[in-house]
Amino acid sequence: MARSWLDIDPSSDFSLANIPFGIIDTPEDVTRHVGVAIGSYVLDLKELAHRIGANNLLPFGAHSTPGVFETRTLNAFAKLGRSVHRHVRERIQDLLVRMFLPMDIGDYTDFYAGYHHAYAVGVMFRGPANALQPNYTHLPVGYHGRASSIVVSGTPVRRPVGQILLDPKAEPKQPTVAPSRKLDIELELGCFITKSNDLGHPVSIDEAEKHVFGYVLLNDWSARDIQTWEYVPLGPFNGKNFTTTISPWVVLADALEPFKTKGIENPTPLQDYLKEKREETVFDIQLEVDLTTPDGNTTTITKTNGKNLMWSFPQMIAHHTLGGCPLRKGDLLGSGTISGPVPEESGSLLELSEGGKRVIQLNGGEGRTFLKDGDTVTFRGFCVGKEGERVGFGECTGRVEGA
Amino acid sequence: MARSWLDIDPSSDFSLANIPFGIIDTPEDVTRHVGVAIGSYVLDLKELAHRIGANNLLPFGAHSTPGVFETRTLNAFAKLGRSVHRHVRERIQDLLVRMFLPMDIGDYTDFYAGYHHAYAVGVMFRGPANALQPNYTHLPVGYHGRASSIVVSGTPVRRPVGQILLDPKAEPKQPTVAPSRKLDIELELGCFITKSNDLGHPVSIDEAEKHVFGYVLLNDWSARDIQTWEYVPLGPFNGKNFTTTISPWVVLADALEPFKTKGIENPTPLQDYLKEKREETVFDIQLEVDLTTPDGNTTTITKTNGKNLMWSFPQMIAHHTLGGCPLRKGDLLGSGTISGPVPEESGSLLELSEGGKRVIQLNGGEGRTFLKDGDTVTFRGFCVGKEGERVGFGECTGRVEGA
Incomplete structure (x- = not known):
């Protein structure tokens, strides 16, 4: 049972488990x-x-x-x-027993290291021949995210208003300002930095692990319709910066160390600055996503694994600092959406609903393509060791409020 | 004359103006x-x-x-x-008389409101028919930048190392890790936020001006070769995050108010949330860029004006917060590169050198396409009122160091 910040006598009838x-x-x-x-x-x-x-x-x-x-x-x-x-x-x-954002976050960077997600989304937008950009296997692609809208698990998520194209094929293009109709999740791992590097001084791949404080679950809530219209040529902006939710407990790097495993094989020979000594560079974390409707019906809409990454956090750190960019204590890196190799293991509704074309069936009879107001999404993640010992993240949850 | 933090007797022979x-x-x-x-x-x-x-x-x-x-x-x-x-x-x-970064900067967002720059660069990459993306005149395009590498004027700028394609046409594409060969400047205005908005609460266009603290000159140093290879599909990253320089003195919003003028006309009818009451929304600021070679020869390589923007800072604030993103006290917005309507008024070497094809002639006989080690770039900006009163920014300067 959780403890409250209130001073409650353990012999009281009216414990936190009661609430009369x-x-x-x-x-x-x-x-x-x-x-x-x-x-x-x-x-x-x-x-x-x-x-x-x-x-x-x-x-x-x-x-x-x-x-x-x-x-x-x-x-x-x-x-x-x-x-x-x-x-x-x-x-x-x-x-x-309210939890708070566990870190003062300076800068937040979101990567795109989930190969299956990048490929599946690429196919949707550009077809299988051009699904991945030529740089994808050469470097961990990433972009700067918004630190000010990172919130702790449990914080309500307001559906963003934005410019969207109701008819993407009409010419000339005429956007409407409206609440997003394609509100989505992205299942990610977050990594907090504990050791700063100075401006102009890259972190070598062999030193990168020492710069990691620990890990959280991260939901990079995304408004696909806003994103699609705004993101060329400089990347996602309002489609992402309205809320990012992280789980409240930082799991220390040492706690996850026993669960290191191989990631997705990269067919491209790596540049030296990205070469790691070990083959086990990502984590065998069981990841699950629950969707709870306003009626209270809960469905596990996806199960996947943290090892579905082509780039490790040390590689992301080495790449991020290659040109001299300083990472500071408290900075947050996101892995990018983690999807498995088959559609049922996708870490976003965009993939699970095939771009909105397929209805995801929920317990209780409802269906979804994207999120409705009142929906609650909860991520869970845990590792199980050889002797059954469990190292988990708790929950990363948020409920959608109307715009 | 500047004052030192040292206690110097005004009657001393050995003033800051001497240095024997x-x-x-x-x-x-x-x-x-x-x-x-x-x-x-x-x-x-x-x-x-x-x-x-x-x-x-x-x-x-x-x-x-x-x-x-x-x-x-x-x-x-x-x-x-x-x-x-x-x-x-x-x-x-x-x-x-060392100056320091004037603000604790939470998040930094860089916009792309300099129409002539966006158009000229678009022509280079996509030809005149597709120079601007269809969203350009509908919303102020922007992306999240990196706060940790913002430095005050005078801080040396280390040439970044990064992945670059020496032969962009070769297949398969083979990047090399090397110091950037296309180190560039971007002439921008920076705008500091003084009033926060809460998560989920947009700032209306009519209120946006109240959220502005003041303005600085901003050099968004850019490594074009790193940027070109990395930026698809999520936008600029290491090509920009190695250093951003701002001038040390924040010119308050009130000081610039008398110099408001019309920006670049936007042919597209605006959404209501972007409509301003006044027509004068940008600033008539004379902007100049000097390049000083290691030999000490200085050339003014461009002169342009702050009014060459299609979007105002209030419009950027209204758009940035439309979906509920919080701007916090101390956050910084960049205007995007400011270029005039003719090539000589360009705010980047990319434009001035026509993508590296034209050599920019400098005093002393040297030429440049992009920056060499030891080059110093200095931005100056000032307004002159009807009665000759001058409101200026001082200098935003940085010297390039070898990788």
Whole structure:
């Protein structure tokens, strides 16, 4: 059981595992309303709903009842049903053990090292003959991302508004400003830097491992329709910079060391600055993605593995600093979307839905191509050792809010 | 005259404007060597050269004489000639009034709002029919840059090593790892943000001006050969992230307000979120670029004007935040390269040399297509009002060091 930042007596009936509901008033607010008990404290839900917004306590389906914590009895709340009760209780537990962004992030760089993802997306846009650009196997392709919009797991993800082409084939091209209709996820690993290099001083591949602090799961939320229109010729911008979610616990480099394995073979002879001494350079991490609908039905929409990378983080570090660019303590590198070799193991809805042409069937009968408002996406990742020892990341989760 | 951080008596013969040379010894170093007098202090040049490197005191042409400050008389130094004396004196003055990066920069975004530059470079790469991408007149195209390698004017610029294609037409493509042979400048304005917006909360075009702190000159040093090979499909990376130089003094938004003028007309009807109330949205700033060779010959290689932008900074802010991306206090936006409508007014060597095909003639008889080691590039920018009042940026300068 998680511990709260509140000082809760372990012998209290009203532990974080309980969260009983009742009717209170306070010297500041003498109208009766709803509260919960936690240890020897009372949490005023009317006041909390005012401060953080009732919609941050209630599930998406109950957003039309924001006044439910302001009533004189619990009847209105009771009537909302068990799934709402569960949601509110879990939200309160979350609030009491809130996690924060674990690092001050200076710069964030997102790579594209997931070969199967790069290839599958390339086929969609350019056909199989030109799926990968000629540079792909020569260097770890990457671009600078946006540090200011990186958030910790659990932070709501607002659907971005942007310029999109509703009819991409019409000439002249006429974009519309609208909420994205192709909101997607990207399943990635994130790597935090612990040791800075000075401007003008590259990090050699043999030293690169010493610059790694640890790893997180990373969801590079992407608005495909915004991205498609904006990204030429300088790369993704508003299609990516609205939110990037990372898991809250940094798994140290040493904890993952036993799970190193071979990555995807690169047919191209490497430049010296990218040559590693070991063959095992990426991680055997089991990765899973759950999609939970507003109704509460959860489906595991993909399972894949962290080893599906053609470039390792040490290679990314060596390449990033080759021209002298300084990486600083706290900088974050993303691996790029991790997809397996078969379509079911894809790390994005773009691939799972074949560019929106195939409906992904969910438990409960709904289907998806891209995300709907109220959907929650949760990444999990863990390694299992030879003797069954497990090293995991916990969750990287976010719920989509309307634009 | 600049003031030093040293406490110099105004009546001293040995002001910052003097810097006389002499022979000294010290309790720590009893061998006679070279020093200079500043106020009531003596600066030990032998010790200084040890600490910062003699090459940081001497000009490029005199790098073979690092021991010149360790001799028992000034004869060796005297023999180096007047241009070396001038360089060392100015370096010492610089060191004594050193400027620093004026802001803690969170994120840096570089736009592409210089229409003539975008068009000219587009013609080079894709021909006149496809010079501009269809999105260009619909939104201010931009990409995320690298904050960690932004430096203040005067910081040396090390020529980056990177993957380059020596023979771009050979198949299969075979990159070489080598120092860039196409090191270039980009003449830009930088804009610092003073007011943050929260994640998920766009800044409206009418409010955008309030988010601006002030402006600097910005040199987005670019390695064209590295950039050409790496930039597909996700945009510029190592070709840009080795150094970005800004001028040290932030000119406040109010100081530039009287110099607002019309930018380049955009033939495309704007989306509402990009519509400004005034027609005067960019600045009438006279911009000049000097190139100084290692021999000390200076040539003004371009003159242009800050009004050569199709998008204003308020438009960039409105677009950047449209999907909810937070801009934070201290974030930096670059305008993109500013070139005038005719080739002589270009803000990059790529344009001035027509992609390396035309030699730019310099005073003293040398020519350039791209930068050589030891070259110094200096940007200047200033506005002149109706009554002759001048509002200027000072200098944004950097000297190229070998890889």
